[in-house]
Amino acid sequence: MTIPTHPQIVVIGGGIIGCSTAYHLAKDHKADVVLLEMGQLTSGSTWHAAGLVGQLRSSASITRVLKYSVDLYKRLDEETGLATGWKMTGCLRLATNQDRWTEFRRLATTAGSFGMEMHLLSPQQAKAMFPLMQVDDLVGASWLPTDGQASPSDITQSLARGARMNGAKLVENIRVTGFEMNGDRIVKVKTDQGDIACEKVVNCAGQWARQVGEMAGINVPLQPVKHQYIITEKIDGLSSNAPTIRDPDRRTYFKEEVGGLVMGGYEPNPQSWVTGDVPNDWQFRLFDDDFDHFEQHMLQAMERIPALEIAGVKQMINGPESFTPDGNFILGVAPECSNMFVGAGFNAFGIASGGGAGWVLAQWVVDGEAPLDLWTVDIRRFSNLHRNRDWVRDRTLEAYGKHYTIGFPHEEYTSGRPAIVSPLYERLKRHRAVFGSKLGWERPNWFAPEGMAAEDVYSMGRQNWFNAVGEEQKLVRDKVGIFDQSSFAKFELTGKDAGKALDFICANDVSKPAGRLTYTQLLNTRGGIECDLTVARLADDKFYIVTGTGFRTHDFAWIRDHIGKDLDAHLKDITEDFGTLSLMGPKARDVLARVTNADVSNSAFPFGHAREIEIAGTAVRGLRVTYVGELGWELHVPIAATGAVFDALMRAGEEFAIRPVGYRAIESLRLEKGYRAWGSDITPNDSPFEAGLGWAVKLRKSIDFLGRQASEAIHAAPLKKRLAGFTVMDKSVVLLGRETILRNGEPVGYLTSGGYGYTVDSPIGFGYVRNADGVTDEFLTDGTYELIVANERFAARIHLEPLYDPGNESVKA
Numbered sequence: 001m002t003i004p005t006h007p008q009i010v011v012i013g014g015g016i017i018g019c020s021t022a023y024h025l026a027k028d029h030k031a032d033v034v035l036l037e038m039g040q041l042t043s044g045s046t047w048h049a050a051g052l053v054g055q056l057r058s059s060a061s062i063t064r065v066l067k068y069s070v071d072l073y074k075r076l077d078e079e080t081g082l083a084t085g086w087k088m089t090g091c092l093r094l095a096t097n098q099d100r101w102t103e104f105r106r107l108a109t110t111a112g113s114f115g116m117e118m119h120l121l122s123p124q125q126a127k128a129m130f131p132l133m134q135v136d137d138l139v140g141a142s143w144l145p146t147d148g149q150a151s152p153s154d155i156t157q158s159l160a161r162g163a164r165m166n167g168a169k170l171v172e173n174i175r176v177t178g179f180e181m182n183g184d185r186i187v188k189v190k191t192d193q194g195d196i197a198c199e200k201v202v203n204c205a206g207q208w209a210r211q212v213g214e215m216a217g218i219n220v221p222l223q224p225v226k227h228q229y230i231i232t233e234k235i236d237g238l239s240s241n242a243p244t245i246r247d248p249d250r251r252t253y254f255k256e257e258v259g260g261l262v263m264g265g266y267e268p269n270p271q272s273w274v275t276g277d278v279p280n281d282w283q284f285r286l287f288d289d290d291f292d293h294f295e296q297h298m299l300q301a302m303e304r305i306p307a308l309e310i311a312g313v314k315q316m317i318n319g320p321e322s323f324t325p326d327g328n329f330i331l332g333v334a335p336e337c338s339n340m341f342v343g344a345g346f347n348a349f350g351i352a353s354g355g356g357a358g359w360v361l362a363q364w365v366v367d368g369e370a371p372l373d374l375w376t377v378d379i380r381r382f383s384n385l386h387r388n389r390d391w392v393r394d395r396t397l398e399a400y401g402k403h404y405t406i407g408f409p410h411e412e413y414t415s416g417r418p419a420i421v422s423p424l425y426e427r428l429k430r431h432r433a434v435f436g437s438k439l440g441w442e443r444p445n446w447f448a449p450e451g452m453a454a455e456d457v458y459s460m461g462r463q464n465w466f467n468a469v470g471e472e473q474k475l476v477r478d479k480v481g482i483f484d485q486s487s488f489a490k491f492e493l494t495g496k497d498a499g500k501a502l503d504f505i506c507a508n509d510v511s512k513p514a515g516r517l518t519y520t521q522l523l524n525t526r527g528g529i530e531c532d533l534t535v536a537r538l539a540d541d542k543f544y545i546v547t548g549t550g551f552r553t554h555d556f557a558w559i560r561d562h563i564g565k566d567l568d569a570h571l572k573d574i575t576e577d578f579g580t581l582s583l584m585g586p587k588a589r590d591v592l593a594r595v596t597n598a599d600v601s602n603s604a605f606p607f608g609h610a611r612e613i614e615i616a617g618t619a620v621r622g623l624r625v626t627y628v629g630e631l632g633w634e635l636h637v638p639i640a641a642t643g644a645v646f647d648a649l650m651r652a653g654e655e656f657a658i659r660p661v662g663y664r665a666i667e668s669l670r671l672e673k674g675y676r677a678w679g680s681d682i683t684p685n686d687s688p689f690e691a692g693l694g695w696a697v698k699l700r701k702s703i704d705f706l707g708r709q710a711s712e713a714i715h716a717a718p719l720k721k722r723l724a725g726f727t728v729m730d731k732s733v734v735l736l737g738r739e740t741i742l743r744n745g746e747p748v749g750y751l752t753s754g755g756y757g758y759t760v761d762s763p764i765g766f767g768y769v770r771n772a773d774g775v776t777d778e779f780l781t782d783g784t785y786e787l788i789v790a791n792e793r794f795a796a797r798i799h800l801e802p803l804y805d806p807g808n809e810s811v812k813a
Contacts (some may be wrong), residue, residue: 003193004169008032009365010189011202012176012212015046016040016152016350017343018204019159019170020358021365028359029366036191038175038285042153044206046350047284048319049152050229050262052244052255053352054091056118056144058738060750061372061685062328063114072355073150080160080165084612085151089243089256091732092126093142094304096249099406101139102460105790108142110157110738112788119143120791124652126464129243132235132307148658149244149255152351175280176205179216184338186216200365202341204289207278208436209330209344209699218334220379220774221386222345223396224273224320226287229264230295233258233312235356248404250300250502260314261305265297271395273320275389287318302513309325321348323562325386325395327403329353331361332370332379337518341365342379347399369524373683380554384442389417408458409736410445418442422486423579423642433659434465438549441487452705465664472665476630477759477806480585480653481661484633486642488580489552489573491545493561497567498543502535504705505562507688508696510543511703513765517608517623520696522558523707527687527714531555533677536610542620544610546634547581548678552681564708578621578642579642583649584632586806587656592633594652595645598622600633616648628666629673631802671764672757674725674802680737680753681723681766687714690768691723718774721749725799726787727762733789735765740795743769743783751787760803769798 011022014037016041022230025031037043053073055066073086095101104120111118119142126141127133160170180188180195189196202219205212213220230782238256245254252265271293291298294316324330324345334340345360346353363371375381386392418425421442430437433444433453446465448454457464493502501509508520514537522531533547533555547555552575560571583592592600598613605611605624613622623638637645650658674692676682682691689697689711697711728735735754740747751767765787771773778799785796 001169001171003171003174004034005194006197007034007169008198009197009200009202010198010308011035013037013044013204013206013209014041014170014172015044015204015206016042016156016159016354017206017357018202018353019156019163021202021343021361022168022170022202023159023163023166024358025365026163026168026361028362030167031366034196035163035168035170036174036176036189037170037172038227038280040172041170042156043283044158044208044435045319045321046152047285048207048317049348049351050253050255050264051085051150051152051351052253053057053150054144054147055352056107056114056116058110058252059373059376060114061374062376063116064372065360066352067116067356068359070146070357071146075434076155076158078160080158080161082154082161084155084158085272086148087150087241088146088148089241090143090145091244091246092129092146094245094247094249095141096137097139100249101282102790103406103495104140104142107739108791109788111144112747113738113740114732116143120492123214130245131188132237132305133245134304134306139450143350147244150351155351155354170539176212176215181216183511184336186337186339193194200339200341202361202365204342204343206344207320208280209322210340210572211277213334213342216334216337216340218336218340219387220330220342220344221382221392222259222330223275223323223326225323225396225400225626225661226271226273226318227264227321227348228316228318229262229291230294230313230316231262231315232260232308233314235260235261235311235521237305242307246404247300249305251404252297252301252304254301254305260311261302261308263297263308265300266400267293267296268401270397270400272393273392282316289316289318291302291316323347323396323400325392325399327399328377329357330379331357331377332364335370335380335553338561342555368770373528373685375679375683378554380557381550383439383553383647384421391419399401408460409456409734410456410463412436412456422484423484423639424484424646427643427646428484428660433660433662434661438487439552441549443487443549444484444660444662446579446664447660466756468661469664469668472659472661473668473758475659476585476628476658476661476665478582478586478668479656480587480591481665482646482653482658483582483584483661483666484580485582486579487549489547489549490575490636491556491580492572492574493543493545493559493569494541495568495570496541496570498541498569501563501567501569502543503703504564505559505700506535506605507705507707507711509698509701512537514539515609515611517625518609519625521682521688523705523711525707525710526684527707527710528684529678529682529686529688529691530684532676532682534623534625536621538610546623551678577639578636579639580635581635581646582632584626584628584630586631587653588630588632591649591653591656591658593646609782616644618645625770627675628669629675629802630669630806633732666759667755671753671755671766672759672802672804675755676723678768686768687711689714690719690721720772720774721770722765722775722780723752723769724780725803726751726765726767726785727760727799728794728796730794731762733763733794735763735787735789737765739765740788741767741769742786742788747784757803764803
């Protein structure tokens with residue numbers, strides 16, 4: 001085959017993800033695409049994948065991606081003439097304890113919220129579906145009838161044929177050796193058979209994706225981990241249509257194959273492969289069998305299916321799979337290189353994800369932005385911390401070990417901590433802080449009272465911190481608390497065109513005089529919310545941008561990539577230059593007035609303003625803003641002075657019993673006030689108008705901005721979904737998000753976030769109510785509402801206004 005020298009798009013990697021991406025680029029977008037595979041198609045990790053296909057994930061968008069895979073695998077053989085080995089056998093998940101059973105009940109609710117069929121079965125019903133199984137220890141099982149299994153190699157070859165049928169060129173036995181760059185763009189892909197000029201590159205190189213990325217200066221944080229399974233000889237009484245089984249409490253899985261069983265698992269002591277480069281010649285290769293390490297799975301599996309004791313083992317597969325530090329795969333445009341896209345790190349979900357991942361990645365490559373809310377898998381969720389290979393390995397092994405453990409709410413990872421700490425870390429420890437971790441930063445989640453262990457005790461019901469957080473919340477409502485939010489991401493945009501750049505990027509009007517602060521969303525071309533942040537104008541040519549800790553890489557890249565090329569506007573990340581102390585509560589002004597000579601009265605320092613004030617001999621950026629619904633300031637302090645300013649505020653607030661307060665209290669406070677959280681309540685799938693934030697979109701001004709055209713269309717038409725608040729009468733209910741909303745007994749949506757409001761003494765949730773004919777105030781208030789929580793119905797009330805509003809001037813924009 002003659003290798004094309006100037007295709008539009010080059011896809012690197014001929015596994016299932018690469019072939020799916022090439023197929024969708026060619027078929028859906030008629031793109032001129034060439035795929036390069038250094039060995040043969042499927043020769044990396046695809047060929048030895050176990051081939052289980054599940055669909056339900058905690059994200060609606062990712063569940064949709066996986067459902068698409070199943071729909072594609074059902075029809076692909078008709079299109080290409082090559083079978084995929086797809087069998088819709090359904091999947092049984094087994095529960096041996098009450099916590100797991102609660103998890104399944106919650107998952108059944110999530111499935112219903114996402115429009116998926118899932119049933120909860122008795123042990124006897126499960127045994128009837130898989131008679132070889134021992135069920136004496138079961139509490140019950142869940143049943144997903146549309147899950148199944150497939151042949152990884154067959155699917156990949158079918159996708160490859162489909163790609164070729166639509167004009168894609170697939171080249172085997174060609175190795176990428178580097179890239180020719182022009183600034184942050186790839187202009188040529190270098191190979192051992194010559195250079196290929198192109199417009200865009202898609203890195204689907206599997207366990208080699210990190211090495212391929214490094215050639216272009218990008219980081220793909222993944223770690224190959226050894227994953228073993230066995231294939232048995234034929235087993236008497238095993239049906240060819242037997243369901244796949246996941247037995248998470250025993251950490252094992254099973255599927256039927258040619259009359260025998262495939263059995264593998266996820267052990268708590270996984271074995272990583274190299275932290276350095278994966279050998280280029282590792283094609284169709286496996287590690288030596290390791291029965292000693294696999295024995296833990298074998299013992300558990302034989303107790304579940306006694307027939308395994310006498311079944312012969314036909315083959316043991318011990319191969320590397322790419323895993324990531326959080327167990328989610330990696331998609332999207334690399335923040336370091338504007339035209340390299342990545343699809344890698346599939347955590348043994350590559351076959352289940354392959355069809356859908358290729359579909360959304362191809363759309364992303366063509367449009368330059370994600371077609372759905374794909375934040376949970378977006379490569380921009382990582383940071384420079386993830387360049388540390390040892391840290392990535394340790395965290396990835398922990399994530400692998402949790403693959404089948406119970407997913408307790410609010411559970412934190414423990415490996416690689418502490419990685420990044422604020423200057424207050426030791427002080428907060430002395431206040432008995434219980435820390436969580438966000439993008440490497442240690443942040444106080446709550447503070448343990450004397451006599452109580454300063455640690456999380458996880459459970460499916462109310463957790464041990466519930467009352468302590470209530471006391472913290474009450475302090476902020478009644479008096480004053482101080483939050484260490486130093487992990488906030490902070491950027492400066494400078495230059496004579498900085499204001500012009502932000503006029504286009506921001507949905508709200510940021511063209512206010514110096515000293516003013518604006519809360520704004522940044523929209524995509526569909527009018528969906530890509531970022532949610534505050535912009536303070538410090539001078540005519542200088543803006544200070546503050547956003548959430550976890551969104552640092554994403555938001556920086558979004559802003560940078562949408563600054564007009566001809567503008568004099570320079571974006572700089574200054575996160576580590578400033579600590580952030582949020583002083584919040586009705587007594588916040590009294591405390592602040594005692595530590596500064598500046599006038600902090602409402603007339604001199606109104607809400608939505610930014611001033612430089614002096615505290616403890618240090619110039620501090622004070623932002624009059626709140627995320628908790630109380631009078632307050634964010635104080636942005638030069639990092640070295642953070643401790644001194646904290647100490648001064650603590651001394652000044654002694655009279656009001658000031659204390660440091662954690663992030664769990666923030667969550668409760670913001671739910672009561674109705675503030676939206678990006679990533680849950682507001683996402684790239686949601687418009688500000690649907691989210692009740694239409695007031696922050698400058699449609700009245702004749703300024704073009706990103707997403708304006710879509711916003712005008714959304715604003716002009718009846719809204720088909722709207723965000724609303726809900727409370728549950730039963731105070732014992734634990735709301736987490738994804739609970740189904742019923743209106744007059746019919747499902748109309750699901751919660752996007754949930755928690756407890758201590759001031760209003762009620763569980764609180766937010767969620768979108770949907771109706772194809774439009775969602776008016778009358779439609780919302782006329783209905784009778786219930787929430788389905790862990791498969792049970794609870795009476796609920798809908799709220800269109802904040803549940804709590806102190807009515808003070810601090811929350812009036």
